[in-house]
Amino acid sequence: MKLTRTNIASLALAILYIMAVAGSCRKKSSTDPTPEDTTVSLTPDTIRTPLYFPQPIMPADNQPAKEIAQLGRMLYYDTRLSNDGRSCAGCHIQSIGFTTPSMLNGTVVLPHVNMAWYNTFMWDGSKTGTLEDVMTFEVQEFFATDLNRINTDPIYSSLFRKYFKTTIITYKHLAYALAQFARTMVSGNSRYDLSLRGMVTLTPDERAGAELFFTERGDCFHCHTNPVMTDNTMHNTGLDSIYAKEADKGYYNVTHNPNDLGKFRTPNLRNVALRSRFMHDGRFSSLEEVINFYDHGMRKVPNLDPIMLLPAKANGLQLEDWEKQQLIAFLKTLTDTTFTTNPAFSNPN
Amino acid sequence: MKRLQFVLIIMVFSFVACRKDTTPPLASSGEIRVAVGHLVEGTPLLPDSLRWQNQAGETYGVERLQYYLSNFRFYSNGKLVHTNNSIKYIDAFIDSTRAFTIPLAGAITGRCDSVSFLLGLDTVTNVSFSLPPTLQNSDMGWPNNMGGGYHFIKMEGHWRDGSALNGFALHVGRNGYAIPMGCRCSMDLTNATIRLLPLSMNVNEWFRTPAIYSLSTDGSNSMNNMTLMRKLCNNATDAFSAM
Structure with a gap:
């Protein structure tokens, strides 16, 4: 074929077209929405802020949604979060303000209350940042959650796929859901x-x-x-x-x-x-x-x-x-x- | 072929339209960038370091130093050239709070040779829970049981009285106790884009003039003590300089 300028231009356009089509056909990542996900829309929520309280600390990438807070609540009470039968709620008992009379490794368990207004955590201040940061520590290090166990649970698998649009549940996903629930735990009616x-x-x-x-x-x-x-x-x-x-x-x-x-x-x-x-x-x-x-x-x-x-x-x-x-x-x-x-x-x- | 030429012309124009605008910006888009430093007689203030000496000869260290700056006024030859009523929270030991910007609105010409501001809040603002609901503002609250509003400054630390170690908490608040500050500076605001204003507080000025403040004889706890708060206010008016 004779390479005229018109042919070269046509060839270039054809290459661009092929690249564009190829780009749109790339393999879906674990965070891509599945057809099922497109039917799920999260319900935006607001953190109840009692009179005179400051604005809660809330990272931009974990804005409150009712469904995710509920998922966090399920995790909070689930003993499968640990590998030895413990759950968050095991040491944070609601009726006594989400703490426990028992000691944990010789230390008093700090209550889970109004943590939406915390930027330091633990008695010794060893954790700083957001609730997402401290919850990541809790699942990844404190509980050392067995992610395979969570990923193979059909209910969690389905819920995380719907709400986080992921087929692989990571520590970050668990922490973000737990953080959302913890952020709803507001005490302001004393x-x-x-x-x-x-x-x-x-x-x-x-x-x-x-x-x-x-x-x-x-x-x-x-x-x-x-x-x-x-x-x-x-x-x-x-x-x-x-x-x-x-x-x-x-x-x-x-x-x-x-x-x-x-x-x-x-x-x-x-x-x-x-x-x-x-x-x-x-x-x-x-x-x-x-x-x-x-x-x-x-x-x-x-x-x-x-x-x-x-x-x-x-x-x-x-x-x-x-x-x-x-x-x-x-x-x-x-x-x-x-x-x-x-x-x-x-x-x- | 003509179609291809047309596409190329459109692409060239697109690139031309996106080139960076090099026209000088208007003064109204400028800003003053303020950086606040804390010194003791020229030496950077370090937290919790029992090494400074005040005019009364007492050795002290500062553990916490938090305060508000507000009501900024910029002058040229005694004439007010710019006003900014924003409120800035400063924590001497948290870097992110020690730098802020003041936008320059409108056409401003001339050289700014002095700046004034309040350490604290004016009476309109000093009302409990009136500031934006941040954790910092919440922590600066002055309880309603003691008059309400906000702490204008919290300066806390330790000091030595002979061999004995003591604490001090120089807290100032309440309407009428905001401290007017002023200092010379030099900034050409004409067509300003970015101007820098490095402010520096000499902590020792709180203890020096016009009356020596002694932690031992005057007192180490000023909260709601009108006499001590007034003495600190009078001393601190020249605590800031523009470096």
Whole structure:
């Protein structure tokens, strides 16, 4: 064939056409939608944000959808997430605010509550970022979930294919579903919350306790910031002067900075009255013991939080007995029974 | 053949239409990029480092330093040339909070030779839960039980009194206690695209003039102590300079 300019141009166009057609015929990846998927549309959801709460932390690539949160709920209660019969819910029991009276490896289990407002996790702050990040740790390292087991389950296989448009379930998919469920676990209907909305009036003792909590007298609010009740930050509150156990070193185990010895993440006080163990190692078993510690039990260590070394507090809060009872009365107003009984957070099976 | 030529002409025009516009941008698209540094007498402030000495001769270290800057005003020969009322949260030890931009709207000409701003919030803004609902703003809340609004600054750390180690918490808030700051600078804003404004806080200025602030004799906890908050406000007005 004679190569005229017209023929060359035609040949070039033909090559481009073939390349375009070939591109459209490439092999489907595991994340390509299947014909079945096209019939599934996710229902956008919003995270309930109680009055005065900040905006929840939500990554752009895991926007809330009702179906995915439900899938996360199934996983939360599924013992197959671990290889030894444990599930998230095994240690995070709804009726007591998603924690447990039991210890886990010598450590108190932190409650799963309002985690949509967390950017640090674990007592020692060893996990930072989003719920997706910490849930990835949970399935990949803590549980070491057997992905083959999940992938061969016909229900999970179908649901992940529909919602995540994937034929292969990965740790990321599990973590994203769990994160979505965890983000829905919002506690914001306690008596304290209702009082902020003008729906109930606190008793005189509860109000007096709030006055202690939110003023310099008790000075709880600088770490247990309103309304989330944690500042997501590490503090040394004078629990120990000698760090006998590795776990007692807290944030130091993450940074290896001596200034971080004995620092722990501020625990969330939501539903605190339902707990029976306090501090990272569960050394206290009642709110009275905790308050007595802040009243006169702190150890003056070099990196004790500056707030706790102020002149009026250098020897503890020195509260009167009736002030301690008022403080406890206020802490009890943080109990939210609509959270601990909400069927939307219960075992779906 | 003619068809092919037509396609080629269209392609050439397409490329021409997409070339980069080299026309000088208008001033209204410019911005001032502010970078905030924290020093003690010229040495970068390090967290939790018990090595600084204030005018009272006390050795101290800063563990937390968080505050708001707001109400920016830019001047040329005493004449106001630009206003920006945005509110910036700064954490001295979180890099991402120490840099921000101020957009330059409208035609601005001349050399900006000074800038003023508030450390803290004006009375309109200093209302509980009025700022955007971020975790940072939530943590800066000043409880309603103590007057409401926000902490304007939290500066906390340790200090030595002889051999004894103590804490300090210099917190300032409440209406009437926002601190007017000002400093000289030099920026030509004419047809500005990007101008840099490096601000620097000398932490020692909080303890120096017009009255020496002693953690020992004045007090180490200023929250809601009007006398101490006022003394800190008076001292801090010259804490910032434009480097």
